[in-house]
Structures are given as structure tokens and as C-alpha cells.
Amino acid sequence: MGNRIFLSDPTACTAEVVAGARLLAVADRVGPDRAWRRAAMDNLMRVVVAMFAWCMPLLLLAIAIGLAVKAMPLISTTPLMDLLTSSEWRPLKGEFGFLAFIVGTVEVTLIAVLLAVPFGVLSGIYLSEHSNTATKRLAVPVLDMLGAIPSVIFGIWGVVLIVPLVRNGIAPFFGVASTGYTVLTGGLVLSVMVFPLITQVVHEVVRTVPNGLRDAGLALGATNWETTRKVVVRKALPGIWAACILGFSRAFGETIAVLMVVGNVVQIPWNPLQAGYPIPALIANNYGEMMSIPMYDSALMFAALLLLAIVLAFNLYARRVLKRMEIRAN
């Protein structure tokens, strides 16, 4: 059917009407095979979108397979349990025990997250629930900027400020002699990097809680804090947890800033005031060097695979917790 415009008064024919009529005329001409084309486009786009979406998991799989293949020489000669539970690291003798690195990674990450989560979560809640517009206008861009600072700058800042603080302040306080390059220093620097991320995400998440819920809490005679804690945070809990997972994942993988302050000594850090050697630092420090040592390349690939496995396992677990929380929050 043709689309036509009838004008009762031809003199009222403005430029827009003429342009509109022309458009309609074009649509008219396309008419007969238009439906077919639209359907074809629809199908094509479905395939294209699906292809792009599948790239992600395939990429992950490709990385894992690539690492596993390269790590194979080491895995096939040394039992997996030995690799994971031994802390003997003597590449020249062909002894590769990763325990010190695993402990180092976990310790730095835990310190960072334990420090960053309370600060981040509370700041995020404050920004969303209690701060006025002026504070928000100031804080939100500052958080964005903090998140955008390259990690090497945090590393320098750690060397200049946190290392001396640990050496001259914290370590003597506990009666320990220290160079300042410790697992604690790494954790502190890392927590400062993770904190803005958690704050931002928590702020966004808490903001999405409908105002009606706040009103409901307040109208029952709850104070602002009671409403925040028992209603708003409860509703936002899955999101807050997700923010912490994000922080955790960031902390696990952060390399440069940690490497600069953590000491990089292969030993199990029995307390946080000792130097440690997290896995990302191991890989970044050594890859491309000493490749003449047999198995060294393979050992570093195994380290990468290990890091990937730790992060994936943690994320999968965190997701399960998230699912359970979501069910409870609704």
C-alpha cells in the first residue's frame, strides 16, 4: 500500500511536509522486497552478535590451553603436588617449588582486600546515602581519576612513602628489623589501588536501591543508619559483594606496583613484615631472562597457569555466593 499525504490546503505545504513526503515515497519504492531484507538482516545480525559473544570464552580457553601446553614439560617431569607444596626454588638444579609464590600472592592480596574492603564499602555507602550533592560532585571525579592512575605511579609512591613508613615506623613498632620492602608494604600499596574501585562500584550499586525502600524504612521509625544497614545495604548486598570480588580480582593480578615494593625474595613470608614474592612479580621479573636454564620457561608458564587457576577458582566461588545472595535479597 502506498503512503500518501493529502493536504486540505496546498498553500500550507511547508518545507518539512515536502521532505516528509519524499521520505515516504522512498519507503514506498523499497516496499516489495523490504520484508525479506529485514528478515535477512535480522538473521545476519543474530549470527554476527553470537560470534562476537563467543569470542570471549574462546579467548579464555585459548589462553589456558596455550599456557598448559607450554607448562607441559615441567608438569610431565615433576608431580603436580610437588610443584604446589614444595618451597624449594632452585632453577639451576631443576627444582621448582611454587609454594612460596602462592603464599606470597595470597598474603599480599588478603592484606590489600582486608584493608580496602571496609574503607571502600563504607565510603561507597557514605557517598550514596549521606553525602550531599557538593561532596559527590567532588568525590566521584576524584575516584575516577584515582582509578585511572597508572600502577607504576602507585609503585613509585609506595617506594617513596610506604617503604620508609614500614622500615622506620611499623616494623620498629613491632620490634622487627626490616628493609621496608615487605609483603605488608605490597598489601598497603595494593589496598590504596583497590579502594577507589570498590568505593565506586559500591556507590553505584547502593544508588540503584529504590527510594521507596528508604522511605519504607524511615516511615517505620528507623533512623537513617538503621535504614541504611538493615534495608538499603541488605538489598544491595549482592552488588557490594560483587564490588569486593572485583577488588579481589584486581589485587590478585596487579603486578608492577607490588613488584616494586614487595622485596621479591623467594621465601615463605611467615609474617607480613618479611619480604615475599607474588606470582605476577615472578613472571614479570624473570620472563625473557635466564631462558637458557632448562625448564625455566616452562616453570614460568606454569606460574601463569597457576595464577589463572587461582583467579578463576576464586571468581567461580564468588559467583556462587553471589547467586545465593541474590536469591535472599529478593
Next chain:
Amino acid sequence: MHTPRTTLSVRGLHVNYGDHAVLKDVNVDFPDRRLTAIIGPSGCGKTTLLRTLNRLIDNTEGTRITGEVLLDGQDIYARGADVTGLRRKMGLLSQRPTPLPMSIFDNVAFGMRIHGERPKQQIAERVEYFLRHASLWEEVKERLHQPAGGLSIGQQQRLCLARGLAVGPEVILGDEPTSALDPISTRHIEDKFTELKERYAIIIVTHVLRQARRLADHVVFMYLGEVVEQGPAEQLFNDPQHELTRAYISGSIS
């Protein structure tokens, strides 16, 4: 029951949001144990007036309030007034039901618990009492500990009513409390209101004139932030004194 008679009146109330005057010199007396309907076209300040009554408006940044709201003779905006105590006296039903993110039981128990009273056994008894009171008990008694979000919208609104009644209010505020509900759920809530006004002062905002006619004893008609006319429902609907009221009731403005 011989509770003292609640009196709620608004005197010379102005509310400004930035430069914009939302309420202008509002003076209203809300009769006790009657249902008052606040009617008027959208944007006339009905909801704002309701939110000043329990000071929920405090949490809207940039509002300035002058004038008095007297509850039992006390100005609720006086310096040092007990806001949480005030809100406890004012139950609220909002446009869309707002079940708290917890179980059905905990929703009703929430108010009792924050006000720090009553041992466990008594809480359970009172939860049942108020759920029955809101005609919801039979429908939920098997699943008290399941999330309240799983109830239908109509059930959720009755749950909110039970939750509000459980803290022992004197006044019930409803902000278009049936606008999200289907006709049967609306009937449920309206019947409840008719029953409850024997014991509470009920104030509802509504844009449904038929609902105001069905329920109201007293009507306040607002237009552009001002109270144009108020009085007994019968008089206001059958013999409005003001031109604007007549126009609104006849449907020529909306």
C-alpha cells in the same frame, strides 16, 4: 479501645524546592477517625503535603519548609522534635508496595524489633495478629519465612499495611496506595481503610475521583500548590464552593 484523639493540623505551610514553591500557605485540619482524601491534578503538591506530615521530605535535598505541622498540639518541625518517634506514629503506604528485602515474617517484625521491644514469643504473636488484621494471614501462614518479594503486588501492599500497623501508628498515610493494584486488590485495600478509620486517622492522596467519592469523609482539593477548598466529602462533591473545584470534579480540568 480508648486511645486519645489524634489531632493533626497544618498551619501556614510553605515548601520550596530551590526557587520553586511547591506548597503555598497550606492550612488543613485532618479529622481523627475519618478518612481524608487529598485530590487534585498531578503536580499540585498532594504527595509533597503527605511527605511533610511524617517529615520524609527532610531527606530531599534542597527543600525549605516553613510553617507548622501540629500533631497532638506539638509542632513536628520544632527544633529538637523526635523525628523517628513521629514517623512511628505515621504509617505509610506508598504508590508501589515496598516489601523490605527479607522474609514476610521479618517485614512485619521489622518495626517492633528496631523499637527494641518485646520478647520473641510476643513478636511472633503480634506478627500473626497484624497479618490477620491486614487480611493476609490465611494466604501466607505457610510461607512466613520466604522472601516477601515473592508475594503478588496486592499481597505485598497488604503486607506493607500490616507492617505499618505493627508499630502502632495513630495516622495512616497513603500515597495513591492502590494505583499499582488490580481491581480486586484495590477492593481489599479500600475495604481495609473503611474498617481502619474506626481507629485511625487516614489520609490518602488519590487521583481517582471515584475512589475519593467511595471512601472519603473529608476532602482537600489542591491546585498548583495551594489548597483551594476543603470540607466534608458530601458537601465538596455535591456543592463545591469554588470554581476550580467544580471544574476538577466535573472533569473539565485534570
